[in-house]
Amino acid sequence: xxxxxxxxxxxxxxxxxxxxxxxxxxxxxxxxxxxxxxxxxxxxxxxxxxxxxxxxxxxxxxxxxxxxxxxxxxxxxxxxxxxxxxxxxxxxxxxxxxxxxxxxxxxxxxx
Amino acid sequence: xxxxxxxxxxxxxxxxxxxxxxxxxxxxxxxxxxxxxxxxxxxxxxxxxxxxxxxxxxxxxxxxxxxxxxxxxxxxxxxxxxxxxxxxxxxxxxxxxxxxxxxxxxxxxx
Numbered sequence: 160x161x162x163x164x165x166x167x168x169x170x171x172x173x174x175x176x177x178x179x180x181x182x183x184x185x186x187x188x189x190x191x192x193x194x195x196x197x198x199x200x201x202x203x204x205x206x207x208x209x210x211x212x213x214x215x216x217x218x219x220x221x222x223x224x225x226x227x228x229x230x231x232x233x234x235x236x237x238x239x240x241x242x243x244x245x246x247x248x249x250x251x252x253x254x255x256x257x258x259x260x261x262x263x264x265x266x267x268x269x270x
Numbered sequence: 271x272x273x274x275x276x277x278x279x280x281x282x283x284x285x286x287x288x289x290x291x292x293x294x295x296x297x298x299x300x301x302x303x304x305x306x307x308x309x310x311x312x313x314x315x316x317x318x319x320x321x322x323x324x325x326x327x328x329x330x331x332x333x334x335x336x337x338x339x340x341x342x343x344x345x346x347x348x349x350x351x352x353x354x355x356x357x358x359x360x361x362x363x364x365x366x367x368x369x370x371x372x373x374x375x376x377x378x379x380x
Contacts, residue, residue, distance in 0.1 A: 163313070192368070201372030202314075202358065215367050249313050258304060259360075259368065261313030 161186065163262035165250050171268045177238040180265045184231050184252030190214075191233040192259065193225060196247040205248075208233055237267075245269045273297055276359055276371025285380050289346040293359035293371045296340065300361040300369070303335050305344045308356045308373065317357075318344065349378045 164183040172178050184191050192215075193205040204217035208227035225235040231252075237244055245268050251259035276293045283289055291305075302321050306314035318333040320326045320342075326333045334343040342361075346353055359371040 194370075202370040204367060204369075207367070251313075256319075258316045258319050259314075261306075261315065263311070263313045 165262035169266050179236045182233045182250030188252035188254045190253040192251045193235050194249045240269045273369045274371045280375040282377045289349050291344040291357050299363040302362045304360040306358040351378045351380050354378050
């Protein structure tokens with residue numbers, strides 16, 4: 160069974176640019192969540208999607224947005240990038256139990 | 271106050287030692303408790319999952335939950351160098367949102 164796939168693995172962007180990250184969940188998983196991970200703050204919840212609807216949202220500015228498609232694949236977008244947005248962005252999918260399965264993440268560096 | 275507090279370490283132990291990792295939490299509504307292990311450059315992977323107070327054992331790993339004290343622990347027996355990673359506690363209540371600790375970095379020295 161394939162795991163959670165995130166693309167790209169690494170990304171370098173300039174301040175002010177925008178970026179789109181992609182996540183393909185485990186087949187059959189309808190819930191997809193996004194997290195930002197930094198050394199100082201740990202895992203910070205961004206948002207959760209279930210059946211194309213945003214179910215929960217964390218405390219991030221409106222520059223961070225996401226969506227989920229009918230095949231459960233999800234994308235997150237960050238506009239007007241800031242240096243502080245440099246982080247590991249993790250996607251996690253969940254089936255019927257409570258445990259998340261995480262992808263390996265996209266490491267975003269903003270210069 | 272953060273919802274979940276976890277000592278970041280780092281923790282360094284000799285091979286074969288018993289390791290104790292801990293988290294405290296403030297929200298008594300948390301019902302499900304998990305421990306994740308994260309190797310460098312990888313996403314977290316689920317290690318243990320428990321519901322309600324008590325102990326749960328899986329091989330060398332034991333998860334313990336004390337709801338009255340709002341305290342959870344992960345014990346690793348006979349620690350191995352391959353256990354070197356960051357360990358994150360996580361918990362969830364009926365609102366479906368996960369709350370993670372900041373992680374404890376563990377190094378097991380051969």
